[in-house]
């Protein structure tokens with residue numbers, strides 16, 4: 047009887063270990079969702095190049111004071127990895143929150159952008175992912191389609207020699223996925239929004255690296 051009890055106990059602990067391992071595998075194969083949020087995730091970052099390896103080369107700045115005179119609606123996210131420049135090309139881009147495709151836009155140089163409507167602070171928020179490649183993942187995005195948090199929206203395209211990046215911006219009003227700064231749109235800084243949902247540590251590492 048003791049042997050049987052021991053066998054059952056061993057089997058239980060084996061199953062518990064197997065379950066722990068399975069949970070670990072599931073966590074590591076999931077989209078890069080921050081552990082402090084079950085609803086939002088970073089727009090860039092993979093297991094190989096996590097979001098903390100990305101930085102904002104250009105920040106949200108509607109007056110041009112922070113970007114040496116350059117007015118900019120969002121943040122330009124770059125992978126901080128030698129030899130820099132175009133190392134971001136082909137990196138996947140993820141929906142930061144669940145929402146709906148508001149519109150897509152195809153620009154020159156085979157680049158594209160998508161605006162996703164999500165909810166933040168109990169109001170609609172429009173998030174744009176710009177400078178994507180017009181590949182199969184992007185071309186499958188249809189206006190009106192539901193998007194899950196962490197869903198892959200596409201991959202970074204060839205923006206310019208040495209200048210590939212994700213331009214990521216947010217507005218409280220609907221805007222055309224191809225529009226540049228227009229005053230009629232209430233742009234907001236994406237960093238505090240992501241901070242709120244992803245946690246300060248994550249965003250500090252990811253966004254503020256370029257400040258130093």
Ligand SMILES: [Zn+2]
Nearest residue numbers: 118121122213
């Ligand atoms: Zn930009």
